[in-house]
Structure formats: structure tokens, C-alpha cells
Amino acid sequence: xxxxxxxxxxxxxxxxxxxxxxxxxxxxxxxxxxxxxxxxxxxxxxxxxxxxxxxxxxxxxxxxxxxxxxxxxxxxxxxxxxxxxxxxxxxxxxxxxxxxxxxxxxxxxxxxxxxxxxxxxxxxxxxxxxxxxxxxxxxxxxxxxxxxxxxxxx
Amino acid sequence: xxxxxxxxxxxxxxxxxxxxxxxxxxxxxxxxxxxxxxxxxxxxxxxxxxxxxxxxxxxxxxxxxxxxxxxxxxxxxxxxxxxxxxxxxxxxxxxxxxxxxxxxxxxxxxxxxxxxxxxxxxxxxxxxxxxxxxxxxxxxxxxxxxxxxxxxxxxxxxxxxxxxxxxxxxxxxxxxxxxxxxxxxxxxxxxxxxxxxxxx
Numbered sequence: 001x002x003x004x005x006x007x008x009x010x011x012x013x014x015x016x017x018x019x020x021x022x023x024x025x026x027x028x029x030x031x032x033x034x035x036x037x038x039x040x041x042x043x044x045x046x047x048x049x050x051x052x053x054x055x056x057x058x059x060x061x062x063x064x065x066x067x068x069x070x071x072x073x074x075x076x077x078x079x080x081x082x083x084x085x086x087x088x089x090x091x092x093x094x095x096x097x098x099x100x101x102x103x104x105x106x107x108x109x110x111x112x113x114x115x116x117x118x119x120x121x122x123x124x125x126x127x128x129x130x131x132x133x134x135x136x137x138x139x140x141x142x143x144x145x146x147x148x149x150x151x152x153x154x
Numbered sequence: 155x156x157x158x159x160x161x162x163x164x165x166x167x168x169x170x171x172x173x174x175x176x177x178x179x180x181x182x183x184x185x186x187x188x189x190x191x192x193x194x195x196x197x198x199x200x201x202x203x204x205x206x207x208x209x210x211x212x213x214x215x216x217x218x219x220x221x222x223x224x225x226x227x228x229x230x231x232x233x234x235x236x237x238x239x240x241x242x243x244x245x246x247x248x249x250x251x252x253x254x255x256x257x258x259x260x261x262x263x264x265x266x267x268x269x270x271x272x273x274x275x276x277x278x279x280x281x282x283x284x285x286x287x288x289x290x291x292x293x294x295x296x297x298x299x300x301x302x303x304x305x306x307x308x309x310x311x312x313x314x315x316x317x318x319x320x321x322x323x324x325x326x327x328x329x330x331x332x333x334x335x336x337x338x339x340x341x342x343x344x345x346x347x348x349x350x351x352x353x354x
Contacts, residue, residue, distance in 0.1 A: 084210035
């Protein structure tokens with residue numbers, strides 16, 4: 001596959017992530033911050049998001065397993081996950097967190113556990129998609145091309 | 155939203171000032187969009203203290219600001235922010251205010267406010283939240299003539315949050331996820347960076 005084809009495949013893939021709601025415009029803001037002085041900014045921040053999220057998901061699991069669940073703590077963890085997911089444009093993860101926070105207010109452990117599973121699924125889905133995106137970007141760069149930018153308005 | 159339908163940052167304590175400042179921010183925002191005047195060095199020379207406990211947000215916000223020429227010191231909570239501004243606090247992080255024999259006071263060490271122009275401060279962070287940290291900072295400014303601009307970064311978009319931010323002495327209010335251009339226009343309006351686009 002030549003560079004142009006690789007770039008086209010990358011663009012189409014990125015568009016699909018917007019179309020299915022995995023990513024929103026905030027991701028494009030991150031891409032716009034990447035330049036020669038911060039060439040790996042997006043990968044760096046998203047990788048930080050992965051490690052941050054995995055810790056938060058572990059903390060959430062532990063919190064909900066406690067004999068006396070502290071819903072304030074659970075809510076605080078979900079709040080952090082919501083914040084970091086929204087800051088990188090992981091829209092579906094963010095939306096799952098919004099739903100989760102509503103359930104924290106109701107203080108229903110079974111509902112929170114179900115929602116936690118949903119958040120985990122959305123996170124793993126987003127992670128998988130983003131890792132694929134970065135692989136495609138590497139292929140473009142390895143073939144001597146540059147990463148095409150997707151207009152925020154498209 | 156302000157009267158022009160633009161997303162706005164509220165940063166004044168009275169309505170007249172609010173309208174004037176919102177108009178200024180709005181004009182600046184419009185100019186930025188039409189003329190792309192968010193230049194690479196719009197925030198050149200500004201030193202910004204960023205208090206944010208979520209690593210991802212801290213990194214994103216820092217890069218956003220550094221890209222525009224600001225020097226950013228990032229800390230993880232309000233207590234560190236207050237200490238970075240050289241407001242000494244006791245180990246429990248209590249604020250001055252009510253003086254009783256059982257309460258500890260805040261003693262002021264040297265103040266270096268000229269070093270930090272802006273403090274985006276997350277209102278939800280634990281250990282010492284942005285509201286308390288702001289109260290401490292404002293209290294420590296009493297009688298000095300100093301007034302460091304403080305911007306709240308909050309996940310909520312409710313008017314009650316905004317009112318609370320203004321009440322404790324914050325100057326402006328941004329909701330997450332951070333809109334790059336809005337953050338820059340807010341900072342520039344607070345630090346009174348006038349450029350040819352500002353018609354006020």
C-alpha cells in the first residue's frame with residue numbers, strides 16, 4: 001500500500017471513530033496542540049489516560065466491594081474518570097461516567113456495579129480503537145508520509 | 155452564554171462590570187475566530203500556576219498554555235497551590251477568618267504574586283478544594299493591594315457553581331473540557347492584554 005492509500009485509510013478510520021461516537025471534537029483540539037515541539041503529544045496524553053483510567057477502574061471495583069460502600073469516594077473516582085475521558089475526547093466513556101454519577105446519587109450498589117461494567121466496556125473499546133489509530137499513524141510515518149489532519153468541522 | 159450568544163467567562167462582582175467585561179471577552183473571541191489572532195506567543199511572559207489533580211487534564215492544560223508562551227507550574231491540589239503562592243498554612247490547611255484559641259491562623263510569609271499571574275484552579279479537587287484555596291489566597295491579599303487573577307476550572311456548568319466561584323473571589327469560570335480559544339481569551343482579558351482587535 002502506498003503512502004496516499006495509507007493516509008486515506010487513516011483518515012477514514014479516524015472519521016469512523018467520530019461517526020460511532022467513540023471520539024468527539026476534543027480529540028481534534030489535542031491533535032491541534034501537537035507540533036514539532038510536542039511531536040508525540042497525543043500519544044503521550046492518551047497513554048496517560050490509559051494508565052490513569054486503569055487505576056481508577058481498579059479503585060472503583062475495590063470501592064464497590066467494600067462492606068460499607070463510600071459513595072462519595074465512588075463518585076469522586078467517576079468524576080475524575082469523566083474529566084480525563086472528556087479532556088481527550090473519549091465521548092462514550094465520558095457519557096458512561098455521566099450515567100454512573102447519577103447512580104452514585106441513588107446509592108444502589110447493584111446498579112453501580114452494572115454501570116461500572118459498562119464503563120469498563122466503553123473504555124476497552126475506546127482503548128482498542130485508539131491503539132489501532134496510533135498503529136495506522138505509525139504506518140503512514142514509516143512509509144514517509146505525514147499524518148493528515150481532520151478538520152474540526154468535518 | 156452572554157448577550158451576544160458567545161460562550162463567556164464571568165469574572166466580575168457587579169453586573170455593570172460583568173457586562174463590560176463579557177463584551178470585551180466576546181469581542182476578543184470573535185476577533186480570534188475571524189482573524190486567528192491566538193498567536194503562538196499570546197501568553198508570552200505570563201507565569202501560570204495550575205492546580206489540577208487529574209494527570210491527563212494537568213498535562214493537556216499545561217501544554218495548551220505553554221504552547222502560547224506561558225510558563226506553567228503545575229501542582230496537584232489546592233494546598234500545594236496556596237503554598238506555591240507563599241501563603242503559609244497550618245498542617246490542617248485551615249483558613250484564617252475566625253480566630254479562636256483552638257483554631258490555627260494562616261501566617262503570611264513573603265508574597266511573590268508578581269510571579270504568578272493566573273491560577274486556573276479546579277474547584278473539585280480534594281485535599282483542599284479550589285473554593286477554600288481561593289478564600290485563603292484572597293484573605294492573604296488583604297491590605298496588600300495585590301489581586302492575582304484566579305480562574306476556576308470546573309466540570310459543572312451550573313449557575314450555582316458560577317455564583318459560588320464569584321462569591322469566594324474567583325475572577326472567571328471555565329467548564330471542562332477546556333475550550334482552547336476560550337481559555338486563552340479569558341486569560342488575555344484578565345491580564346489586560348489589549349491588541350488591535352480589542353475595540354473597547
